[in-house]
Amino acid sequence: MYGLAEHIERFRKSAEEALLALPSDAEIRAGIREVLRRCRGRTFVRVRMLAYGTGEDIGSRRASLSVFALPVAGYASAAPRLMTAKTVRRAEGELPRALKSPSTYLRVRRDVVAAREAGYDDLVVLNEHQRVSEATRSNIVMVKDGSLCTPPLNEGALPGITKRILRRLAAEDGIPWEERPIHREELEHAEALLLTSSSLGVVVADSLDGRRFAPSPLAERMQRRYTRLPGEHPDHECLTSLHGESASSLEGAL
Incomplete structure (x- = not known):
């Protein structure tokens, strides 16, 4: 995956701005890993994370997190x-x-x-x-x-x-x-x-x-x-492999 740690960090900052409490980074990574596991057979997917409040009171910081994947094909023009x-x-x-x-x-x-x-x-x-x-x-x-x-x-x-x-x-x-x-x-x-x-x-x-x-x-x-x-550079610092596989076998974009 490209820039996983940075994406999680930005997502956490976004949730903080929305006054929502997220699970730990380890739990988020585990959720992403499971989503990618279920996407075997696809070479490239878009991983999305959605945090939403679940407390009964509007001031509650309690939140749930959904992680899902979408195909990249058809998302946008390759030469816009x-x-x-x-x-x-x-x-x-x-x-x-x-x-x-x-x-x-x-x-x-x-x-x-x-x-x-x-x-x-x-x-x-x-x-x-x-x-x-x-x-x-x-x-x-x-x-x-x-x-x-x-x-x-x-x-x-x-x-x-x-x-x-x-x-x-x-x-x-x-x-x-x-x-x-x-x-x-x-x-x-x-x-x-x-x-x-x-x-x-x-x-x-x-x-x-x-x-x-x-x-x-x-x-x-x-x-x-x-x-x-x-x-070409699967061990590059900008890439993260969540499967213990080669980073080129299944790619994810957050």
């Missing part, structure tokens, strides 16, 4: 056609960005439907400063002048684990990485755009607002680097 969102999303909303809540997913669903009705696959979301925040379900990494650039968290981006892993891989390969604000006009001069999330992995965008990107060796290299990691 992007459009710039017409509306802005405030960099600092009412809820913490680390909190993944039903209201967050409702907004994502509405944004994705709007993009598809307009003939695209996903949106590039801008904040109130007309700077890039993220896509609807993923972080954005811009390829420009031989380096990788992504918006910082204070621009409204989710603290993505996959993006963090990609940054480690870039550092290992000596590829420059910048974390800074990206104005929407910069996207017009981007060599390529990468979308990163645990469900998508790392994908190279096909186009933005109808402008197709030319093939980018650097973007394609980083996509391959991430995708082939379990097979």
Whole structure:
């Protein structure tokens, strides 16, 4: 699995923001292990965790945890056609960005439907400063002048684990990485755009607002680097095997 410890840590922080008490990390890992055991025969699945309050009183912190898996196939386009969102999303909303809540997913669903009705696959979301925040379900990494650039968290981006892993891989390969604000006009001069999330992995965008990107060796290299990691470097620090098997035999994304 990619970034298991980091995903559990982020999930726990999200639950703390929601005032929910989770079981121990060991119990969570055991639940994930059992779900993956039942997924034998599939080469790649999305693992999802859902915490919800079970106390009778609204102020109770007692919670239950559900762990389940979904297929990756059909989740999203492998080469998404992007459009710039017409509306802005405030960099600092009412809820913490680390909190993944039903209201967050409702907004994502509405944004994705709007993009598809307009003939695209996903949106590039801008904040109130007309700077890039993220896509609807993923972080954005811009390829420009031989380096990788992504918006910082204070621009409204989710603290993505996959993006963090990609940054480690870039550092290992000596590829420059910048974390800074990206104005929407910069996207017009981007060599390529990468979308990163645990469900998508790392994908190279096909186009933005109808402008197709030319093939980018650097973007394609980083996509391959991430995708082939379990097979080529199964003992990499970003991977965790829960079965005592080779990490390449069954992959999971949180």
